[in-house]
Amino acid sequence: MASLSAHVLMKKGKRGAAACVKAECAKTASPIHLNALLDKLLNPEKAIDEWETIDWFKWLMAGGSTPDEFANTVRRYDNATTCGLVWTANxxxxxxxxxxxxxxxxxxxxxxxxxxHDGHDFNMFRSQAGGVCDCGDTSVMKESGFCNQHGPQANxxxxxxxxxxxxxxxxxxPRLILRLIQHLREVSHSGAPDAYMFGIQDSDQFISMLHNFSEMGAAMRKVMTVALTDPQIYKDLTEIKPGDDSKYNLQSKKIYEDALKSxxxxxxxxxxxxxxxxxxxxxxRTFIEELVFWTVKYEFPQKLVxxxxxxxxxxxxxxxxTRAFVLHYSRISVMLEKGKDPDxxxxxxxxxxxxxxxNEGLASRMADSLNLLHVMVISLKYMMSKILIQNTLHDAGKNFHFVADCSRPVMKEHSYWPLVSDLNNVLSHKSVAVKFMSDNNLLEMWFAFxxxxxxxxxxxxxxKQHVEFEPHTYYAAFSAELEACAYPMWTLVAHLTNPSTVHLTQGVLIACLSAIQDWLDAINFTDANMSDSLQVSFHLPLHRYFxxxxxxxxxxxxxxxxxxxxxxxMLHLMMMHPLRVQVSLL
Structure with a gap:
């Protein structure tokens, strides 16, 4: 009966079928005829990128108007207060x-x-990683800088x-989002080389259609975001119900569960x-959470991002x-470590x-509810813990300290940079930086890193002999200390400008001094008289912090x-390594 209903609707043509569907949807939230038609058009055994099928979606969405007429009508009710233009590199x-x-x-x-912006401190730049226009967003810029199209007064x-x-x-x-999810699941199961890349290419027109819908403005974006964030919608469309013996549904669920473990x-x-x-x-629990999972799994394909x-x-x-991103954040560090194209x-x-x-409020809520700061530091520690080698300062036989191997790709290709950049971003918010410096366990983890x-x-x-090939690890070493150690340090210090925050500074100093003591013990440096005058390390971030x-x-x-x-x-012991650096420069 359902297939007959779909067949009868399709014989009316796209515009006629769309008018019938709109009349039905205006009366009920469970349109039987539309769902029957979607069952046929969204059959997961069909290619997701069929032009004719995508054209059907555009006409159905228009409800009896042409797709262009519908898009123009929806745009007239665009009450978005922010710009939100998305751009990519360059x-x-x-x-x-x-x-x-x-x-x-x-x-x-x-x-x-x-x-x-007359007389303001501004610059024009070529975007390296891509971005989004913040005009109208009161959480990241002052209203005085908004253009006349955006801001709280714009609507x-x-x-x-x-x-x-x-x-x-x-x-x-919701059905369109489900079809995209089904496709992403299928591609992950193929096991072919570069399957992910081809899978995104195979869905290019389908994702472009979703892009076009979102560009119609706030009214359409609200429909899309509800479908993506409503837990009940996700449950209704993805949960295997009792008696459901659909081979495709069972296989899709199995592929998804296997992917989670991978x-x-x-x-x-x-x-x-x-x-x-x-x-x-x-x-x-929602489509957006699973979609973020596949975005991470597929190494952040541009179109999906x-x-x-x-x-x-x-x-x-x-x-x-943001919640979905934080829930997957520690797994992103694993992808960065293993990625084929880390840059x-x-x-x-x-x-x-x-x-x-x-957004300070958002970052602060993530730190409270999802331990964002702990996740970031744990992720950084995990990445570096995979490349540790025994330190060779002083007597190597008595040195039990382990340091990052600067010859490894993680260091040479700056794979840690996104994690450090994110941490620096959240620490630029004073409320988040205060949480960071108030948490003794977090400080202990940070100084362990x-x-x-x-x-x-x-x-x-x-x-005794000429060094024929100078190692190139020095650049990786200095870059890492600058980016991973010094940048966050200066960001934290910028919040400590008066006596009201002195307790935070004291907490950092106590944690840092404890880490220095542990380091001195680990390298077995208990006597200030050095006998190894021919060696030096220029990397002393703990001393710099203190x-x-x-x-x-x-x-x-x-x-x-x-x-x-x-x-x-203790002071005598602490002074010796910085002094050694100074002597080596003479």
Whole structure:
């Protein structure tokens, strides 16, 4: 009966069928005839990118109008307050530091030129990782910098969409999202080389159709975001119901479950094993959560990334996407370590994360509810723990310290950069930085991570024979210390500007001093008299942290030198390695 219904509708032609479907959807939330037609058009055994099928979707969505007429009508009710234009690498964008609340603010050329930035501190730049226009977003920039099309006042007096305008879209959209999910599952099962790349190519027109829908404005984007974030919709469409003996549904579920097991999670410390974002078993409750999973699994394909970002103007969706991203964050570090093209993958990860973590309120909520800061530090530690080698400072036989191997691809190709960039982004928010510096366990983990760079890449002076080939590890070593250690340090220090935060500085100094003591014990350096005058490491991030935070406490927070210095014996030991660096430069 269902197939007959679909057959009868299709004989009416696309416009006629669409008019009938709209009349049905205007009366009921469970349109039998539309679902019968979608069962035929969305049959997962058909290729997802058939032009004729996609054209049917466009006409059905239009409800009796032409697709172009429908798109123009929907745009008239676009009450979005933010721009949200998504761009990829090499796009020319602007950054106004005068108007920016977040250092990551970006504006498209149109919004920048239509805003008032006369006399402001701004620059034009070529985007490296891609971005999204922030015009109209009060969480990342001041309203005075908005153009006349965006901001809280932009939708004043704009009419609401008629109640039946989006009724077909509301009925169709969950089924369209399900079809994309089914395709992504199928491709993962093929096992062919570069299957993921070809799988995205095979769905290019289908994803382009979803892009076109999202470009119709806020009214359509709301329909799409509800379909993506409603747990009941996901459950109804993906759960295997009793008596469901559909071979395809059972196989799709099995493929999905196998794929979940194939994306491992770094082993978290025992005290964080119950953290939702560090669970060994992933549990998805919405389409957006599963879609983020496939985005990670497929190494962030550009088309899929842009689709996710196109909908960010909806605040509920932005929260849901951020939660989904954080739930998969520790697994992203695994992908970065193993990725075939780490530079491209890094840029695409940051293309997403910078849009999510630049919002202070959102970043703070993720830190509270999903332990975002702990996830970031654990992910960084996991990545570096895979490339540790025994340190060779002083007597190698008595040195039990392990450091990052600067010759490994993770270091040479800066695979850690997206994680460090994200951490730096969230620490630029004072409320998040305060959480970081107030948590003793987090500080202990952070300095354990810093210790992996302490004393690395030892330089040994050769006196007997010419060194034919100089190692190229020095660049990787200096880059890593600058990006992974120094940048977060200066970001944290920027929040410690007066005596009201001196307790935070003292907490950092205590944790840092403890890490330095552990390091001295591990390298068996108990006597300040060095006998190995021919070796030196230029990498002492623990010493740098201690000295910088000590200077901040004295210069800006009212402490005296005697309040922050360790005892004479410890101070003597601490001084020797920095002095060795100075001597080596003479």
């Amino acid at each position: 796009f020319i964008a602007y950054r106004c530091r005068t108007c920016g609340i977040s250092p990551c603010i970006s504006l498209c050329a149109k919004c920048f030129q239509q805003g008032n 004043v007096n704009k009419p609401s969409a008629p109640s039946d305008l989006m009724c077909v879209a509301e009925a169709m959209m 994306l491992p999670n770094p082993e978290p410390p025992d005290e964080y094993k119950d953290c939702p974002s560090l669970q060994e078993q992933l549990v998805h 842009c689709f996710l970002l196109n909908l960010l103007s909806d605040p509920d969706y932005k929260e849901a996407l 491209t993958l890094s840029n695409r990860v940051v293309h997403v994360s910078v849009q999510l973590f630049s 810093m210790s992996m760079f302490q004393g690395m890449n030892v330089n040994q002076r050769e006196l 000295s910088v935070f000590m200077c901040q406490a004295i210069k800006h927070q009212g402490l005296a030198l005697r309040d922050v210095l360790p005892g004479p014996e």
